[in-house]
Amino acid sequence: MELRYEIRRSTKRKKLTITVERDRSVVVHAPSNVPEGAIRQLVDKKRSWLFEKLHHEQKYQPLPHPPGKELVNGEAALYLGRSYRIELVDGENATIHFAGKFLIPRAHARQRWQVLRQWYVERAREKILPRVRSHANSLGVEFEQANINDSRYRWGSCTPRNNLNFNWRLIKAPMFVIDYVIVHELAHLIEANHAPRFWNIVRAQLPAMERARDWLRDNGQRLEEEV
Structure with a gap:
């Protein structure tokens, strides 16, 4: 059976990934220099998995397209x-x-990316910052300020002055991933480095830690992409 897919290349992407969108379209996210032969090999390797996803009756419902839009x-x-x-x-x-x-x-x-970015920033402030306060209360820690920033290199950071910064692009990620980044930075208020005690603190607060780390590893590049 023929399997159709779209290739989206980016100079920022470092590895090949495949996603199945809600409209059942298959998208291959590829670095700009990867040959199409390598992409075909990956699609062939994932063919069974892709057909299983495409025929999932609940997860991928068809999206109606209203007239006039x-x-x-x-x-x-x-x-x-x-x-x-x-x-x-x-x-x-x-x-x-x-x-x-x-x-x-x-x-x-023509400016849809700019207006969409501003919308993301506003939603990040609205949804992420209250969760920072909530997790801080649960961990019993205090911070000076929590901010939404435009970092290209880190999802979150904790400064020596106990200020917390979170990349606005996180609002594109699932909430359990957002919670992981929040808890990760708050845990640095207790343990400055990534010693075993640090990871025990994060895991105790967020049992889904490993799943969140895996999601960021596999999908982090997608958060960086512009529309």
Whole structure:
């Protein structure tokens, strides 16, 4: 059976990964210099897994396309670990509206990445910062400030002055991954290095630690990608 897939290349990507989107499309995320032969080999190797995912009756429901809405080249964007379609809409609203999909005013079509980025930053402040305070209370630690920043190199950081910084791109990841990064940085207020005691603290607060680390390892590059 023929297996169709889209190749998305990026100079920032370091390894090949395959994802099955909510509309059942298969996307291969590849470094810019990987030959198509290597991509075909990976797809062939994952063929059984892909067909299993594609025929999952609940996870990948077809996405209806309402009349009068225009897709932006079939683009989609991540939010809290899931991929949602982008649509251009008419109207006077000047901001993005999220309703199981990203509804972007048609006037912002060319600047959709900029307006989507601002939307991400606002959602990061709204959802991540309260969880920092909640986990800090659970761990019994105090911090000076928690901020959302634009780091290209770290998901989170803890400064010598006990300030915590979190990359806004984390809002694209599942909540259990966000919680892992938060707890990781808060644990540094107890244990400065990555000694066994440090990891015991993180694991005790977040039993899904290994699963979150695996998710970041496999999908971290996707969080860095622009639409």
